[in-house]
Amino acid sequence: MNQHLITVTVENKPGVLARIASMFARRDFNIHSLAVGPTEDPERSRVTMVVDGPEMEQIVKQLYKLIHTIKVTEHLPGEAVEREIMLVRVNADPKRRSEILDAANIFDATAVDVGASTIAFEVVGEPSRLSDFLEFMKTYGIVSLVKSGRIALAKDAKSQSRKHKQTA
């Protein structure tokens, strides 16, 4: 199923997240990941969502129908800077510890907790980097894993990377 990245700017009112979640449930839409936080304007919050679906038109329209929704933006691939944080604990037998730490270094992963037989890493970056790291660490064994929802910021319209992506 296709995933789409959207940001929804909403009025910073109590319950606004419940409204979005309730609408998604009622309309049988699916949220893959979700991150909510304040914006530059204290009256506004921004919700970044990765949603499943072949088709976005109804999702966007239904979001707009919520009285507290101010703006909905869908980011096509490459149109936004995307970040996610992951904390992941992997099996790390003392004999293989240095090997694991070397590998983590390649991914800019930071060891945040080291135990007798496991190491927890923090990885920040584009979602693809997180999944690459995870794929790599599977060889050692993933003990537990937690991810933040994805956040995104639209690229400056004049930025090089956007031009590049659009023509690509």
Added chain:
Amino acid sequence: MYPENTMAEQLNGAAILIRSLEHENVEMIFGVPGGAILQAYDELYSSPIRHILARHEQGGGHMASGYAHATGRVGVTFATSGPGATNLITPLADAYMDSIPVVAITAQVRSTSIGLDAFQETHTWGISMPVTKHNYLITDIDEIPSTIREAFHVASTGRPGPVLVDITKDALADAMPWRGPAEIDLPGYKPSVKGHSRQVKVAIDAILQSARPVLYAGGGVIRAEASDELRQFAEQHELPVVTTLMARGAIPDSHPLTLGMSGMHGNYTATTAIQQSDLLITVGARFDDRVTGDPKFFAPHAKVIHVDVDPAEIGKIRQVEIPIVGDARAVLDQLIEESATRLQEGGATDRSEWSATVAGWQRDFPLACTQDPEGLIQQQYVIDEISKRTDDATIAVAGVGQHQMWASQFWNFEKPNTWINSGGLGTMGYAVPAAVGAQAGMPDTTVIAIDGDGCFQMTFQELITAAEENIPVKIVVLNNANLGMVRQWQKLFYDDRYSATELSYTNPNIPMLAEAMGCAGFRAETPADVIPTIEKGLAVTDRPVVMEFVCDPDAMVFPMVVAGGSNDEVLMGPEDLK
């Protein structure tokens, strides 16, 4: 007006609520009091706003909806916390499905008790969210004036709908100065009114080129008060007009372009004209499954123009070639204006063949009923005879089921807002309270509910309210001693296994029940009794009337398109079902 001044009166939240409602020109409230909302009722006691005491909150909610349907104003209902609020959920869901402007005020336990499972506490805001256009929880008196303004604004503009305002008991009891009504601040809510002018031009292009157009009008035309514009536009292009259930009355039944209602129980011509059309000009309708049958087979040759105030309706069910977002009346005005210019230039497609085809269907497949003078009373006959004896302004109200479909088929509608029923949600028990609300709002108009015995037994207690409040509504009970529509499906699709659909002709004794509630009660048992009973019932104007007709349990609603079937297969009678 209450201009702001330094000596502003100190009022409690309840007084501020009532004053805010007065500023919205609320003339009546339908409701039931209770513990949490006591303070508001105390203030209502000395307000000029009329309060109509329903016998159940569901009744109060449907009364508000019937009032809104009939008057075009916002209907207002009050209920207390907990069960009062939960009893309102059905009327809210009903008003939401049919886009009826209703404001529900519910009281909530003290803000300090929320979440502690206090007596009569329920999470009203959460429960009502999916069945309201918008809702609020007020925990601070300061929010009352602005919230009430917003609630009425949201309920009545754009695509109308119900708005619930839940107010805590302490917010109603606290005091603050009254500073007059507040400003509306809704940065995310700006409904479109006018349509895109380029789309209007493209729509007219398509209409001029169309050989087999149909104008498909929905409840949005009624809500936007666009009946005159609809008729004018239809006449400009000689467009045959099909209406949805909600739009009966949007164009007079006597108008030569009117085809009537299409869909599951629509007439053959209306349903078939859509199926055969090459252009469907949709105004304020939403391609409901009762209209389309299986959407895959719906109007398969038609290009679609869709005018709707709610952008989310466009493309939801049916792909649309020419979308126009806007208020039905505003867009119809634009279409009329554009048409006037373009029609002068000529170039309209000759449609005499289409007109002749449609006229042929009308001739060959009329809606008809026959009453055997020796047989059981036929429900359609009763409806037809009542319709003939009432004027065009008379408001017909229906519950849900066979009686509703027959009313939509056999009542003659000449004016908008004269047909009130539960279309989208299909709420049994809607008719009695909705009729009471409509009659309360339109005291000089005859209001007649066409009800079934099943529906009637769900909400008849609101006739006590009607009698007490001098609301002389007329209720027709087509008593077939069955849950008729369910029985019809059992007969057609479940091998005559009548599981749990049988009621009784005699229990309750409906005329006696009517008399016991302070109404006049009549019963017709044979075809010969029908007209005298109608005449007796219509003659009573000093109290509510219940006219019971002992009807045929085997009468069925036809034409019919099987649920989820293709609209190409219109069954004219049970013999057509293979």
